[in-house]
Amino acid sequence: MSFNIALSGIAAAQKDLNTTANNIANVNTIGFKESRAEFADVYANSIFSNSKTAVGGGVATTQVAQQFHQGSLQLTSNSLDMAISGGGFFVTSSGIGTRDQSFTRAGAFKVDSNNYMVDSAGNFLQGFPVDKDGNSTSVSLTTTQAIKVPDTAGSPIMSSKVGLQMNLNVGESPLDPAAFDPDDADTFNNSTSVTIYDSLGESHIMTSYFIKPENGSYTGESNWVAFYAIDGKPVSLDGAAGQYSVDTTGDGLVDGAPRDAQTAGGWRGSVIKFNDSGTYTGSNPTVLKTLPLGVTGANVLGPGADGSQTVTIDFNNPTQYASPFEVTELTQDGTTVGRLTNVGIGADGLVTASYSNGSTVPLSRVALVRFANEQGLTQVGNTAWKASLDSGPALAGEANSGTFGSIRSSSLEQSNVDLTTxxxxxxxxxxxxxxxxxxxxxxxxxxQTILQIR
Structure with missing residues (x-):
């Protein structure tokens, strides 16, 4: 019996040594959780034994228990690196669309040749689907999908609307709109430009020119004329040119026939009206829409583009004050094909991609899971675990909510091994x-002594 007791002690000490050595070996392994060898004494008894004089039978290893306390966070320069600050595990799958899922705290992810986020073993990071506003449409482990980061953003959208908000200086010198020439800065007071897109995603520069017309201001009202050009080519408004009343004698009263916002060459523009407080009161015509931009209209688009494209100009409460010309808003609703420029991951796990066309697209939300008994998880290597009967089923949820920790982008969770200990x-x-x-x-x-007795 004493041999068996000593052997069990040696085996237990060896198990303790192996566990400690494994912890030390993985001191720099990202997401590693240290183990602790737990032992119990061996004691055999029966109804006929005397427990007061019985001697134990040695020691047995009851469990090599994982310790899931938080490891320290290490900052990195890779935005796809993630660490969980708090509870939870990342979900990975061995293939796209498979339910062979494993769980890990190691967040060293990268993009593979097909733009999927994967770990070093090629397992696919799983996320919850989201809508266009970034809200999760489902928070269930059965609906998770492999997270893909497209390197382009959708199809081109041709511009149909331009929004303008600015201040026109009431102190500008009046000019003759009929003499307007975009190549001569002396024939207009101010100008501003915005990039618009055709149906093929080709960019074009749309410029708006503003002229304070001669005799266009009188008691209670001031008028400005606006002309429009795309890539330096004149683009007239669809329909008749805008009109404004005039005061030819300077007595503050309207006394002449209305004049057209039109150049000598027939370039038709619009009229912007302000009251005596400098507040915008409307335009003439009311709807400012260009001619079609194709060959049969303004003829400013290249071959193959949708020639029926028009652009509506929307003045968003411009002002006319005694201050310099200033543009406070300049927008358009078109986009070209965008190339991936950046990937961001929020504390709530929302993965967003930014593209060169200025669009930011929510892609997915990183899925997290937790377990009733983390120590019941089955280790499968590569710093990953699988669910078991002892751990209970995986319970999915969003990061930074409930009992789930927050996600730290550009960070990695280091091993929780204390080397000194x-x-x-x-x-x-x-x-x-x-x-x-x-x-x-x-x-x-x-x-040996007993065997030598004669």
């Missing part, structure tokens, strides 16, 4: 091994 444990396990070896040696000496 492990070195002390190593010494203790070594001493334990030596002591049990000595017990075995003493038992052997006693047996």
């Amino acid at each position: 492990e070195l002390v444990d190593l010494i203790s396990a070594q001493r334990n091994f030596q002591a049990n070896s000595r017990t075995l040696e003493v038992n052997n000496t006693l047996n």
Whole structure:
């Protein structure tokens, strides 16, 4: 019996040494969780035994238990690196569309040749689907999908509307709109430009020119004329040119026939009206829409583009104050094909992609799971675990909500191994091994003594 007790002690000490060595070996492994060898004494009894004089039968390993306390966070320069600050595990699958899922705290992800986010073993990171506003449409493990980061953003959208908000300086010198020439800066007071797109995603520069017309201001009202050009080519408004009343005598009263916002060459523009407080009161015509931009209209688009494209100009409450010309808003609703410029991951796990066309697209929300008994998880290597009967089923949820931790982008969770503690444990396990070896040696000496009795 004493041999068996000593052997069990040696085996336990060896298990402790192996566990400690494994912890030390993985001190730099991202997402690694240290283990602890747990032991219990062996004690056999029966109804006929005397428990007061019984001796134990040695020691047995009950469990090598994982310790899931938080590891320290290490900052990186890779936006796809993620760390969980708090509870939860990332979800990965061995293939696209498969339910062979494993769970990990190691967030060193990258993009593969097909633009999917994967770990170092090629497992696909799983996320919840989201709508165009970035809200999760489902928070269920069965609906998770492999997260893909497209390198382009959709199809081109041709511009149909331009929004303008600015201040026109009431102190500008009046000019003759009929003499307007976009190549001569002396024939207009101010101008501003915006990039618009045709149906093929080709960019074009749309410029708006503003002229304070001669005799266009009188008691209670001021008028400005606006002309429009695309890539330097004149683009007239669809329909008749805007009109404004005039005060030819300077007595503050309207006394002449209305004049057209039109150049000598027939370039038709619009009229912008302000009251005596400098507040915008409307335009003439009311709807400012260009001619079709194709060959049969303004003829400013290239071959193959949708020639029926028109652009509506929307003045968003411009002002006319005694201050310099200033553009406060300049928008358009078209886009070209965008190339991926950046990937961002929020604390709630929302993955967004930014593209060169200025669009930011929500792609997915990183899925997290938790377990009733984390120590019941089955280790499968590569710093990953699988669910078991002991761990209970995986419960999915969003990061930074409930009991789930937040996600830190450009960070990695380091191993939670305390090297100093492990070195002390190593010494203790070594001493334990030596002591049990000595017990075995003493038992052997006693047996030799008995065998030598004659």
